[in-house]
Amino acid sequence: MLRVCLLAGIMALTGATASAQTPPPSLREQAEAGDPVAAFEFGYSLTFPEDGEPDTVTGRYWLVQAANAGHQPANHMLGVVYRDGFGVAADIDRARAFFELAWQAGDTVAGHDLAELILYDYGDERDVAVEILEAILGDVDAGPAASLTLAETLMFDGDGEADAVRAVTLARDALDRDGELYRAHYLLGIGAAEGLSGPVDQAAARLAWEAGSAAGDTLALIALADSWLDPDWGVNDRGEAMALYALAGELGDDQAAAMAAELVDDLDEAETERADLRRRAWENRMGWEPLPE
Known part of the structure; x- marks a missing residue:
């Protein structure tokens, strides 16, 4: 009987404690309650989740709610979404509008993104971009x-x-x-x-x-390769150049890949062997994992 009473008492105490500790509202609940910061964080977590698949539609909805409520980081993030076409068709003009809203509110990172967008996609407005860059x-x-x-x-x-x-x-x-x-x-x-x-x-x-x-900068790889083929730079090293062009090609530069393909047919056996050795040395220096044999 005593044991039963003790057990009942423990359950009552623990139950009372649990009922007294109301769990904090979730991020979604805070967003639904009108908190613009929570709306931004919830929208961001859905759009760019650490794990699992993104929910870009719902995420974008909450980013818009945050932006409409005056939370400027949401304008910057919406600019990124529309610039990169993340879960939506890319729309450079809309991206620019969002970047401008964030920049006008003092977001300097958004200002840099705006300047880059103008330089790459609005070439006749170079001076506008330069003015922004100078300011930050x-x-x-x-x-x-x-x-x-x-x-x-x-x-x-x-x-x-x-x-x-x-x-x-x-x-x-x-x-x-x-x-x-x-x-x-x-x-x-x-x-x-x-x-x-x-x-x-x-x-x-x-x-x-x-x-x-x-x-891993492709332009540096290409410039270095070019220097090893330029007679004004001293002794040529076609094996070194071949290795550098090939690496730049692997990093996505089609022109470098074409240069490597053109050069490979001109190398003698010693140069081909050197190109292979130098490529492995560069891969090592760049921290690339060796391919399995």
Whole structure:
């Protein structure tokens, strides 16, 4: 009897404790209650889930609710969704509209995305993009990427040597602030090769392109390969060039793949063997897993 009473008492106590602890509302419940931050987080979690398949339709609905409620990160994310066509047909104009809303609200990362979109898809508005990039160069979050994007713009679509020289400075700044902005190595290599930041220095150019190549930058791989075929750069090394073109081709550059295919027929046996050895060495340096035998 005592045992039964004790058991009943324990059950009553634990039951009372459980009933007193009301579980917090779920993210969805908070979103449905009108919390714009919860709506954004819930929409993001559905659109870009860590596990399982995305629910882009429902996710986009909640992102729109968050944006309509004034939560600006939702505008930025909707811009990404429409730019990349994630779960919806790509719509560059709509992406731009969302990026502009976020940028006008002070989202500097959205500003960088807006500038890139304008440069790539609205070519006659280059100056608009440059103005945005100039405005965010000093920003902690978006500044490094803005420096690199502006460097590329000035290097390849600038107004002469002064812009090219500034491009090198911006590329160095981008890399100093974010070591993972690997494309900067390619630009620094151009600067050294053309003497934009001092005397022409082919050795420094190759070092820069090697750093970019090791990080998997296709333009650096191609530039480095080109240098090994250029008689003005000293002794040619067609095996090295072949290996570099092939790697750039594997990373998706069709022109490099074509160069590799054209070069392979011209190599003698020793050069072919060297190309194979150098390719393996580069794969090692790039951290690629060796293919099974």
